[in-house]
Amino acid sequence: MLDTAAPNQHISFDDFLKVDVRVGTIVEAAPFPEARKPAIKLVIDFGPEIGRKKSSAQITKNYTPEALVGRQVLAAVNFPPRQIGPMMSEVLTLGVPDAKGEVMLVAPTAPVPDGGRLY
Template sequence: MSAPAEPSAPIGFDDFLKVDIRVGTIVEAAPYPEARKPAIKLVIDFGGTIGLRKSSAQITKHYTPEDLPGRQVLAVVNFPPRQIGKFMSEVLTLGMPDAEGEVVLISPGLPVPDGGRMF
């Protein structure tokens, strides 16, 4: 089991508001074997003005591409796009480490409208 990280330095509430975390539904998922670390390419529907966005997520320990469509996840939607190998990742899909440090996706406990902002 990996030890939890120490808390980060305190920030102001206005700093928190700058990070735009939204809920979306995974509509497509495909293996990404070209990535340095095993990953899955995702297409996530955030609805409304955000629409479809792509993400590369290192989630292969607990998830397969076939299991992911229809699942709601949280993602940071206002980071600049990041090149991951030959794939442009447009959002940062969020997860938490399990006891072995493997990523577990963060999802709402109940279905919510796509595009909803975390507060």
């Protein structure tokens, strides 16, 4: 888990713009028993420009696969793919810790078009 005690060094606005964070809708979610830590495999639809991407998310404490389908989430879409067990994770699904340190997904509070960029 990342250290959340204090903010990191300052970055420029141009540095912030390098991270491409988009909204997408989860269209598939399944248990991922092959992962080293408990996780759920996600397929997220980011709209016609980006398409569908796979992600592995350690969110099993607060979510079930059945409850995730149809939910919108935010993800960084321009990080290099990362091998997670037998799956290549293509995007980093974003979350923040709850009071127990378990992941809560970051999402818009109302439906928005898939593929919209965070700004």
